[in-house]
Structure formats: C-alpha cells, structure tokens
Amino acid sequence: MSLRVFKSTISRSLRSQGISAFVSVPRSPRTSLGGGRFQTIDGRCQWMLSLLMPQGGVNAPICHGAGRQHKTISDQVRKVEYVDANGTHQTISDPGLLKAAAGCFGLLGIVTHLTLELQPMSYPVMRPEKPDINLAIPPLTPEDVPPALKGDFTPEQFAEATKRFQERVENDYYSEFFWFPFQQKAWVHCWNPVDDQEGAKEYPPTVEVWLQWIQGWLGGVIIETKFFRAIPGSWQAVFLATLTMAALPPQFLGTRDAEIKTFMPDALHFRRGVQNMRCRDMEFQIPIPSRKDDPSKPDWTIVQRAWWDVINLVYTNPESPMRLALELRIIADSDMIMAAQRGNKHGTASIEVLSIPDAVSDGDWQPFLQQIADKWMSYEKIYGQKLNVRPHWAKEWEGLDLGGIPARKYLKTVAYKDEIPEFRDTLKKIGDAQGWGLKDIKKLFSNELWDELVFDTVQI
Ligand SMILES: Cc1cc2nc3c(=O)[nH]c(=O)nc-3n(C[C@H](O)[C@H](O)[C@H](O)COP(=O)(O)OP(=O)(O)OC[C@H]3O[C@@H](n4cnc5c(N)ncnc54)[C@H](O)[C@@H]3O)c2cc1C
Known part of the structure; x- marks a missing residue:
C-alpha cells in the first residue's frame, strides 16, 4: 500500500x-x-x-x-x-x-x-499568517534587523508582537515559523485544536492536494534545469521564495479561507508532496534557558537571537547558499536517552536552514553551516547557564566542528558524554534478557559512525 x-x-x-x-x-x-x-x-x-x-x-x-x-x-x-x-x-x-x-x-x-x-481526535483551527518579518519573531533590538528588512514600526508594535510571539511559542499546540531568503514577510503557522467537529473539512481539498503535488514536482524539475543553475544564487533564492510564499495559505489560488478548521492528521500534513523536493538541511535543537529573574520560567529571547543571527548571516552574502528556508519549531524535551532534546525542561527551539542540493556546492554550504553552528552554540556565555545544543541526528552535521572540535568527538565527549554509556548499558540489558550481545549487534547492525560513538569498547 x-x-x-x-x-x-x-x-x-x-x-x-x-x-x-x-x-x-x-x-x-x-x-x-x-x-x-x-x-x-x-x-x-x-x-x-x-x-x-x-x-x-x-x-x-x-x-x-x-x-x-x-x-x-x-x-x-x-x-x-x-x-x-x-x-x-x-x-x-x-x-x-x-x-x-x-x-x-x-x-x-x-x-x-x-x-x-x-x-x-481533535480539530485544529488554523489561521496561517504572513506578517512582516519584524513582527513574526521580533528582533531583540531594532538594530538586529538588516537594513534591507527594516520596517517603520513603533516600540509599542514591537512590544505587542513580542508578547504575541511569546504566547504562541509558550502555549500553542503547534507552532512553526518560516522565513524564505530576502523576503519582507515571514510565514507563521501556529494553531490550537478544539474538540467540536462542527465545520471541520478535509484539508487540503482534493484538487489542492494534486496542485501541491504538481507544485512540488515542478519545483524539483525547475531547480535541476541548466537555466536555473546558471542564474545568480540570489535570483534562485528569490524565485523559490516568491513561489513558495504564493503557494502557502492564505493565498490567491487554492484555499482562500483565512481560517481553516480541519482534522488533526490533515493539519499535521497540511502540505503534500513537499518530501519530493530534495534539499540540504542542518537542524539544531537549542534548549530554552531559564529566565534570570525567575528560573522556573522559559527565556524565549534565545529563539529571537538564533532566528535573527541566521537572517543577518544571510544578508552578509547576496549569493547566500541558504536558498530555501529558515524554519523554526518549538517542541518539548524528550525522555529518549539519545534524543537531542533530552534534558530541555523548558522546551526546545528546533531550528534549521535549508537549501537546494544541485545549485549549492559543498564549498559554499559547509562554511555557511559552520558559521551558523558557531552562532547557535555560542549562547551559553550570554545566558550564563549550561545549554546542551545538539544537532538533529538525521540531518547534516558531519564535517563540522562543534565547540571547536570535530563533530563526532564533540557528540561523544561533550554532548552525549553521559548518554552514550547509558544507551550502551541499556542495549546490553535488553540483549542479556533476549539472548544477544553487544558484539552481535555491532557486527550486524552498526556502521563506522556507531562503531566510533557507541561500540568503541566492544570487541568483535
Ligand atoms: C522534506 C523533509 C521533511 C522532514 N521533516 C522532518 C520533521 O518535521 N521532523 C523531523 O524530526 N525530521 C524531519 N525530516 C527528517 C526525516 O524524518 C529523517 O530523515 C528520517 O530518517 C527519514 O526517514 P527515511 O525512512 O527516509 O530514512 P532512512 O534513511 O531510510 O532511515 C533512517 C535510519 O532509520 C533506520 N531504519 C529504517 N528502517 C528501519 C527498520 N525497519 N528497522 C530498524 N531500523 C530502521 C536505519 O538505521 C536508517 O539508517 C524531514 C526530512 C525531509 C526530507
């Protein structure tokens, strides 16, 4: 099936x-x-x-x-x-x-x-928005905004937007934010469900599902053409960003409703076919620190900092290799031993930069990722507390230096220093009860990454 x-x-x-x-x-x-x-x-x-x-x-x-x-x-x-x-x-x-x-x-x-x-089952009421980037995740100070994106907003507007942003990330059932390179507007997708099914509709409607698949397919075809690869990187970024913003709700074509009430699975998969677009992607999980004035509360300024640090970096290079998107989701912590979110008691800022594989070379992409990783891992000093920032296991991090040392070494000796032995011991416990040993799984199911990180002490 x-x-x-x-x-x-x-x-x-x-x-x-x-x-x-x-x-x-x-x-x-x-x-x-x-x-x-x-x-x-x-x-x-x-x-x-x-x-x-x-x-x-x-x-x-x-x-x-x-x-x-x-x-x-x-x-x-x-x-x-x-x-x-x-x-x-x-x-x-x-x-x-x-x-x-x-x-x-x-x-x-x-x-x-x-x-x-x-x-x-519950019924999300979605009201996706395209606010000015200044008001989506507001900067910590107006000086943090690159000149090209500066808006004419009053301190009261910034304060109101900051309050709204904090409420969203703290309380909303689902919260995600997108910025497409060089765009004045962001895309904000934060919503809450209700129990009442009245008025809930399939989303997207069948015609739009096909439209989305076609858009995804077309996007994939376009970025592989010689013409697309030949145009300047900034044009590529703006071209893709403009098309994507036009395709996201609220939009001119397709679903025009400002408010979409639907079924939970539809809301979680509101965009179909996106997985067909090949991409490059680095994602880090940044712990939300405690507020200095009240350690029982989260300090959301780290999200504003991490978000605007990327936007500023993109503006330092008109041919920035980030040609697809900056994405941010707020999530909880995790009880999984090897989860990048483990221990994040106030929650996690899951933030990522995406680009297109064919038009961006390793030589451009890797140094950009390194700059971003350096920024995202530098916040401990600012907040004066331990922040175990870790990359998403399933995305790009190999080849980077984290905390000034090669990523694998960092993960083994710093980020998962306590977790790796605990993980290995728990696997051993399972094996002892079920009739296999660590050397068996190292031999059959490991690879050189896990040999180095987890099974280095296990002799085959
Ligand atoms: C467009 C896009 C959107 C994404 N969105 C998100 C997101 O919102 N959140 C997020 O966290 N990630 C996201 N990801 C990352 C994605 O979830 C991971 O890359 C995931 O691993 C992809 O699954 P796969 O089956 O393609 O991976 P595979 O590479 O096939 O599998 C990953 C690993 O899982 C293991 N595995 C697979 N099947 C089995 C099995 N039957 N038994 C034992 N081990 C198995 C293997 O070790 C394998 O190396 C996204 C990726 C893309 C491309």
Missing part, C-alpha cells in the same frame, strides 16, 4: 473511531507502511495504532513534530517488535528499556512493528 493511500485510509479509520495521531507518520517517499490495528491497553482504553514500518526511518533517529507540549515520535512508542541478531522476533514494552529501544538508530535489529500511543 502506498504511503498516501495508507495515510488516507488510516485517517478515515481514525476519524471514524474519533482518534488521531499527534505525531507525524513518516513522510519519506521511500517509506512504505502497511497494516494497522487498534488496541486498548491495561483496560485504560487508550487507543493504540500499530504500524508495520518496513523502513522505520522516522522513528529510528528520533524525529519530531511541533508544539511545546510534544515530545519526539519515539517518546510515543509503547512497544517495539523487531528481529534480533539471531533472527528471532522479539518484543520490548518495558518503559525503561524503550528509552533506548524506541530511538536506537536501527542498532537493535530490524524493526517490524511500532505501537504508538495516540491522542483522541
């Missing part, structure tokens, strides 16, 4: 039973899913969805969605079924062991089923 057909079937099935998933199901075109069943557990009538995921690529590297209440997809896993190094089908449902097993990068074995805990 194709992913699209599966998602549509499962959405209908979920709706008819009044439930929805609040975490993403895999979006990769290479991911196929099959089968699904619902269960109650422990008589508590929690709805479970068991997915056969021949490529459990979204769960393995601990992927995430958006919203400060939401941990990673791996945090929702209640049972992992897998084929171990001996070829035996095994099950793990102990919560302590799942902290390693549900986000283990494929090191346990071949995952055949994941059982996820879902929330009851």
Whole structure:
C-alpha cells in the first residue's frame, strides 16, 4: 500500500473511531507502511495504532513534530517488535528499556512493528499568517534587523508582537515559523485544536492536494534545469521564495479561507508532496534557558537571537547558499536517552536552514553551516547557564566542528558524554534478557559512525 493511500485510509479509520495521531507518520517517499490495528491497553482504553514500518526511518533517529507540549515520535512508542541478531522476533514494552529501544538508530535489529500511543481526535483551527518579518519573531533590538528588512514600526508594535510571539511559542499546540531568503514577510503557522467537529473539512481539498503535488514536482524539475543553475544564487533564492510564499495559505489560488478548521492528521500534513523536493538541511535543537529573574520560567529571547543571527548571516552574502528556508519549531524535551532534546525542561527551539542540493556546492554550504553552528552554540556565555545544543541526528552535521572540535568527538565527549554509556548499558540489558550481545549487534547492525560513538569498547 502506498504511503498516501495508507495515510488516507488510516485517517478515515481514525476519524471514524474519533482518534488521531499527534505525531507525524513518516513522510519519506521511500517509506512504505502497511497494516494497522487498534488496541486498548491495561483496560485504560487508550487507543493504540500499530504500524508495520518496513523502513522505520522516522522513528529510528528520533524525529519530531511541533508544539511545546510534544515530545519526539519515539517518546510515543509503547512497544517495539523487531528481529534480533539471531533472527528471532522479539518484543520490548518495558518503559525503561524503550528509552533506548524506541530511538536506537536501527542498532537493535530490524524493526517490524511500532505501537504508538495516540491522542483522541481533535480539530485544529488554523489561521496561517504572513506578517512582516519584524513582527513574526521580533528582533531583540531594532538594530538586529538588516537594513534591507527594516520596517517603520513603533516600540509599542514591537512590544505587542513580542508578547504575541511569546504566547504562541509558550502555549500553542503547534507552532512553526518560516522565513524564505530576502523576503519582507515571514510565514507563521501556529494553531490550537478544539474538540467540536462542527465545520471541520478535509484539508487540503482534493484538487489542492494534486496542485501541491504538481507544485512540488515542478519545483524539483525547475531547480535541476541548466537555466536555473546558471542564474545568480540570489535570483534562485528569490524565485523559490516568491513561489513558495504564493503557494502557502492564505493565498490567491487554492484555499482562500483565512481560517481553516480541519482534522488533526490533515493539519499535521497540511502540505503534500513537499518530501519530493530534495534539499540540504542542518537542524539544531537549542534548549530554552531559564529566565534570570525567575528560573522556573522559559527565556524565549534565545529563539529571537538564533532566528535573527541566521537572517543577518544571510544578508552578509547576496549569493547566500541558504536558498530555501529558515524554519523554526518549538517542541518539548524528550525522555529518549539519545534524543537531542533530552534534558530541555523548558522546551526546545528546533531550528534549521535549508537549501537546494544541485545549485549549492559543498564549498559554499559547509562554511555557511559552520558559521551558523558557531552562532547557535555560542549562547551559553550570554545566558550564563549550561545549554546542551545538539544537532538533529538525521540531518547534516558531519564535517563540522562543534565547540571547536570535530563533530563526532564533540557528540561523544561533550554532548552525549553521559548518554552514550547509558544507551550502551541499556542495549546490553535488553540483549542479556533476549539472548544477544553487544558484539552481535555491532557486527550486524552498526556502521563506522556507531562503531566510533557507541561500540568503541566492544570487541568483535
Ligand atoms: C522534506 C523533509 C521533511 C522532514 N521533516 C522532518 C520533521 O518535521 N521532523 C523531523 O524530526 N525530521 C524531519 N525530516 C527528517 C526525516 O524524518 C529523517 O530523515 C528520517 O530518517 C527519514 O526517514 P527515511 O525512512 O527516509 O530514512 P532512512 O534513511 O531510510 O532511515 C533512517 C535510519 O532509520 C533506520 N531504519 C529504517 N528502517 C528501519 C527498520 N525497519 N528497522 C530498524 N531500523 C530502521 C536505519 O538505521 C536508517 O539508517 C524531514 C526530512 C525531509 C526530507
């Protein structure tokens, strides 16, 4: 069954039973899913969805969605079924062991089923906006705004926008922000669901789904043409940004409603076909620090800082290699041992820069990523507290220096110094109970990255 057909079937099935998933199901075109069943557990009538995921690529590297209440997809896993190094089908449902097993990068074995805990169906009311960039995530001071983006806003407008931004990131069920290079406007997608189904519609409507797929396909074709590659980088960026902003709601074509009330799965997958566009992507998870005046509260200024640091960097180079987008999502922490969000008690700013693979060379992209990584990792001194900033495992970080040392060394000796031994010990505990050893999984399921990070002490 194709992913699209599966998602549509499962959405209908979920709706008819009044439930929805609040975490993403895999979006990769290479991911196929099959089968699904619902269960109650422990008589508590929690709805479970068991997915056969021949490529459990979204769960393995601990992927995430958006919203400060939401941990990673791996945090929702209640049972992992897998084929171990001996070829035996095994099950793990102990919560302590799942902290390693549900986000283990494929090191346990071949995952055949994941059982996820879902929330009851609810109905997001989406009002996407395209505010001036100055007011979407306001700068800490007006001086932080590059001259090309300066607006004529009063201190009161900045204060009002800052309050609104803080409310959104702190409380909204789902919060994400986009900026496309050299654009005066941002795209803000923050929403909350309601329990009342009245007025909820399929989104996007069928025609628009096809339109979105075509747009995605066309985008892919255009960026691979000789003409596109030959035009200056700034033109490429502006061309893509203009098309993307035009395609995002509220828009001239397609859904014109300022307010879209829909079903939870539709809101989470409001944009179809985007996964067909190849991209380059570096994403970091920045912990939200505590406020100095009241450590029990989050200090959201770090988000403003991280956001405007990128925008300013883009403006230092008219041919900036960031040709697609700056994206920011607010998410929770994670209980997974190897999650980049682990320990972030106030939540996490999940921030990323994206570009196009064909028109941007490694020689341009890598130094840009290094500059961004240096910025995002420099905030500890400003906030005067430990901030364990870590890259998304499934995105680009290899080849960078983090904290002044090669990324792998940094991850092993600094960012996951305590977590890696805990992860290895938990895997060992699972193996002891299920009849395999660390050397078996190193031999069969590891690669040179995990040999270096996790299994360096394990002799085959
Ligand atoms: C357009 C786009 C949007 C994205 N959006 C997000 C996002 O919103 N949030 C986010 O966190 N990430 C996001 N990502 C990253 C994406 O979720 C990861 O790259 C994910 O790993 C992709 O899954 P895959 O199946 O294609 O990966 P693969 O490369 O096939 O798999 C990743 C790893 O998972 C393991 N694995 C896969 N299947 C199994 C199995 N059956 N058993 C055991 N191990 C297995 C393997 O170790 C493999 O190396 C996005 C990526 C793209 C391209």
